[in-house]
Amino acid sequence: MGFFVQDLHRQIEQLYSQTHEKTKQILYRGQGISKIEFEKVKQSQGGLWAFNNFLSTSTDRDVSLAFAESVESDPDLIGILFQMEIDPFVSSTVFGSLNGTAYYSEENEILFSMHTVFRIGEIVQINDQLWQVNLALTNDNDEQLKSLTDYVRAEFANDFKHHQLGMLLRRIDKLDQAEEFFKGILESTVVKSLEEIADLHAQLGGIKHSQEDSLEALAHFQSALNIREKVLKPTDLALAKTYSSIGSTYCLMANYTSALAYHEKALKIREEVLPPIHSDLGIAYTNLGVVHHRIGDYQTALSYSEKALDIKEKTLPLNHPSLAITYHNIGRLHELMKDHFMALAYYEKTLMIEEKSLPPTHSSLGTTYSNIGAVYLTLENYSDALLYFEKALNNYQNSLLPNHPNLAATYNNMGTLYKSMKNYSTALLHHDKALEIQLTSLPSNHPTFAKTFFYIGEVYYSMENYSTALLYYAKAFEIQAKSLPSSHPNFALFFDKIKLVRRTLGFREETITCVE
Template identity: 45%
Template sequence: MGFFIRDLHNHIVALQKKQCVEHTNKKPFTVFRGQGLSKDDFDRLVKTQGGLISFNNFLSTSTKQQVSLNFARRATATSDLVGILFDIKIDPSIPSTPFANVHDVSYFKGEEEILFSMNSIFRIGPMKQLDGNNRLWQVNLILTGDNDQDLHMLTEQMRKEIHPDKKGWDRLGHLLIKLGQFNKAEEVYDILLEQTTIDLEKASINHMLGMVKHGQGEYKDAITYYKRSIKIEEKMLSPTHANFVASYNGIGLVYAKIGDYSNALSYHQKALEINQKALPPSHSHLAMPYNNIGMVYHKMGDYSNALSYYQKALEINQKALPSNHPDLALSYTNI
C-alpha cells in the first residue's frame, strides 16, 4: 500500500510539472467535489468556518460543476447524510499540495478530473443552502499555500507534540500509539523493556505499555503497567516530580473508562496538583488534567463542575495554543 501511495503521489507531481511547462498561464480557477457528510461531520464543518480543513486521502475533483453536484444530490438519498458541493478556488501560482489534471490518464474521461495528492489543506469559506434543501449545501474552499501563517503555526505546534525529544524505537512507539497501531507499539515496547537496564527507562516503557493496553481495551493490564511505572519512579524521584503526571492521568482515564469515577477523580487531581506546582498557570500541559476532571464530572452527571473544569481547560488552551489547534476544538465540543 505504501508503494502505491508513493507512486501515485509521484505521478501527480510529475504531471503537475509537465502541465506547468505546457501551460504557462497560471490564472486562478475553480474545481468542484460532490460528496456526502454525516450530520455530525457537517455540524463540525459549520463550526469551523474560516478555519482549515484537511483531506487525508487523495482528493478527486472536477472542473465540471454539474458532475460534482450530481454526486452531492445522490448523497441526500441516504437519510443520515448531508450532500455537500465543495466549490474549491485554486491559485496555481501559490506553492501548495501537488495537484494535476488527470483527464488523459483517467478511466472516467467525462469528469474532467483534477486530482490532489494526500493531505491537501483548504480554508473553509462561506456556505449556502442549495435548492431550498436543508440537506444540500455548497461549501466554498480555498486551497492554502505553503506560506499560510495559520497553517505554519499549527504545523510548528504539532511538530512539538510529536515527541521531538524521543529517539529511535521509542519515538516510533509514540507515533504508533498516536496512529492507533497498538499491537505494533506493544511489540516495540516489549523489545525496549527487555533491552534496557536503566530504571527510569523501565518506568517510561511501563507507562507507554499502559497506554498501549488502554488503547487495546485491556484496562486492568493498563492500570498494572501504569502502577509499575509509578512504583519505579517513587524510589528515585520527588513525589511532586512531573514524571508522575502522565501515569496519574493515564490511570485516571482508565478508571473513568470502567466507571470508577471516585478513583478517576483522585488520580486526575493528583496530576493537576503536581502540574500546578511545577508549571506556569498558562502552560498547555495544565489543560489536560482540567479537561480530564471535567470529563469525569460530565460522566457523573455533575454538569456544573464539568463545565467549570472544561472552561478552565479552554482558557489555558486559548493562551497556549494556536487558534486553529485541534485541542481547542475538543474544548469547545466538550463545553
C-alpha cells in the same frame, strides 16, 4: 501501502512540474457525506477542511454535479458539490492534470496529492439533499493552519517516533486499534530500552483509563513508574506525567486521597521545572480541579480550573480540544453551584470546539450533549433536555463499550427527566438500565451507585411509595458515607431526605442516626 502512496505522490509531483498552471482555476468535486459530517461542515464555515486522501477533482462542473446527485436515493447522505478556487501562487500543494493519463479521460480530472487543506467559504443549498460548498486552497502562510500544525507536531513529539501512530489513534478515540498497536510493539522480540518499555506501559495505561478499566490502567502506569523512578532524575517531567496518570486513575476509582497525593507530586515537579505559563501546568491544575470537584469542594475546584484556563488560553490554539475540557469542567462547577446560565455558556463553548476539532463519534461530544441536556432539565425546558440526552445516548452507543459508566449516567439523566414529566414507569425503566450497567462496570461501593439509588428513591417518593423510597435513600446514604467525606454536599441532601420520609411514615425523630 507506503511504497504505492509515495510512488503516486511522486507521479503527481512530476505532472505538477511539467504542467503547472500559472493562473487561477475553479475546480469541482461531487460526493456524498453523512448528515452528521455535513452539520460539522456548516458549523466550521470560515475554518479549515483537510482531504486526507488523494483528491480527485474536475474542471467540468456537470461531471462533478452528477456525482453529487447520485446519492439522492440514500436518505442518510447529503450530496455536496465542492467548488474549489485554486491559486497556484499562494500554496505549494502539488496537483496535476490527468488528461491523456486517466482511465476516464472524459472527466477532465485534476488529481491532488494527500492532505490538501482548504478554507471553507460560502455554503449554498441547491435543493433538499444537495448543497454547494465553496473552498479556497489555503495559503502556506495561513496563521491558523501554521499555529495548529506547529502545536500538533510538538504535542506528538516523542523520543520514540514509531509510537506516534498509536498516540494519534488514542487522540481520535480509536482505542482498540491503539491498544493493538502498542501491545504489538511491547510483545515484539525487537530489543527495547527501559524507557521505551516504560513509554509503552504508559500508553497502554492511558488507553485502559479511557476505557475506564481502572485496575489494568493502574497496573500499566505502575509498571511505567517502577522503571522511571529507577532511571530518571526525581524532577524529570516524564515522572510528573506518570504521577499525574496514576492520580487520574485513582480518581476514576473514587480513591480521592491517593488521587490528590499523586497529582500534588506531579504539580510539585512541574512548578519546579517549568515556566509559569506552560501547558503541562495547565494539565496539573485541571487534574487537581477534577479531584476537588469529586469530593465536593467546588470553590477550590473552580480556582484550579480557572488557573488552568488562564494558561491554556495563552498557550493553545483557540480550537484545541484541551481548552474544551477546561470549559467543560468550569461549566460543570457552575452547574453544581446553581449558576445554570453560566454553566450553559461554558458548555456551549465546549461544544463549539469539539464539533470543529473531534470526529462526530468522539465520546467527548456525548458528554457535552449530556451536560447541556442536564442544564435544560434544571431549567425545566424538557423538550431540549430530551433532545440533547438522546444525542448523548446515540453518541455513546456508537463510541463506547455497552457497559461504559457514561451510558449509565445518560440513562439516569433520562430517568430524572421522565420523573419530572411525571412518567414514573419510564423513569424507573431508565434508572434500572443505569443500575444494570453500573453493576457490571463499577465496584459495589463506588459513589456513583449512591446517585442511582437516590434517583430511584426520588421516583418512588414522587409516586408516594414512601417505604420503597426510604429503602433506596438509605442505600444511597450508606454508600455515600463509606466513600466520600461528610463535607460533601450530597451527604446532607441524602440525610435530610431520609429524615423527611421517616417523618412522613411516622417514625420518631430521635431514632434517626447516621451510618458510621
